[in-house]
Amino acid sequence: MQDATKKLDTIAIENFRKYLRIPSVHPNVNYDDCVSFLRDYSKDLEISFNVYECQVKKPMVVLSWLGKEPNLPSVMLNSHMDVVPVIESNWVHKPFDADIDENGNVYARGAQDVKSLGIQYLEAIRRLKAEYYQPRRTVHVTFAPDEEVGGVLGMKLFVKSEHFRDLDVGFALDEGIPGETEYWVYNAEKTTKRVVVHCEGQGGHGSLLIDDTAGEKVSRFLTKFYAFRKDEKAKGDDAISVNLTIMQGGVQNNVIPSEFVLTFDTRLPPTADAKAFKEKINQWCDESGDGVWIEDFGDLALAPITNLDNNLFWLAFKKTVEEMKIPLKVLVLNASSDAVHLRGAGVSTLGFCPHLNTPNRAHRDNEYLNIDVLIHGIEAFCKIIPAISNV
């Protein structure tokens, strides 16, 4: 038995490193090698394989493990194939070699975000199949393109297709963020609203103490803005995050400009009141003086939330994690992922990463994952997949 487990671990590590060596990196990702890697994987696991291209060169790869009751809504296990760019000179190990060091850390772009997750789903299925286990519901393991650029030509298109409708997905797991000593699970995401504020005023010679200058209005606006930021910060997870990210204006030291433009990154949790937030910004504009105004705020709708009350898939997931004696916390994701498109299509979706004691190195130089953490995640999915697919 010991030998059999060891053999399975070796296979998992080999497949993980093989996947990481495919440079599916932005910009202009070529997914061909990912597709053939996954096609071979499906043959090896003896599960079915399909590729759907809602957009040319943007394949959605679906490996399907047939359930005993395939007419029930299915379970989707999603991850993405693409990875963010690297600055190679900052890396100790080459970012697409998947070197392993003496501590068992595998270095590569995508080791955490998020090729590990796809491998963990598939290797859990290998182990469950080895025990002649068959799920009640069909399990679709999906590999999406272009998540790192918003999934616009990937998941966003796919959820509108007949192929997606045919999968009849009742519940989905997608990527999350590693907790330190606990599991974090995400049932919602914050919505990013770019806020652009124009502060117009009287221009003139830089030596003059003239009235009604753009700079004074910027000062008044920022005072109100940062008071709001301080109040939000105290709210913790439910906060609206706001940050000044771009300041534009001015031509020369001795010229008072007639306008400054401020750009803010703001992120609203699903519980926020977007309309009230917009009204508040408009009020700050009015209070900051004439000629202070915001550009069109865009759609007020916020990203949908996965309701956990009486959600049988969630209850099965939660019970399994409790049995594993790992603390579990439900959070709102600060960033965005393909889960937003799935929730938008009405699918109950949770973001989840099974990595413990792992510093989050997504998008950073020298991204790595320890092989023990990889294997722990596979073992976790060996319990979680049966639980959610038997609902």
Ligand SMILES: [Zn+2]
């Ligand atoms: Zn990701």
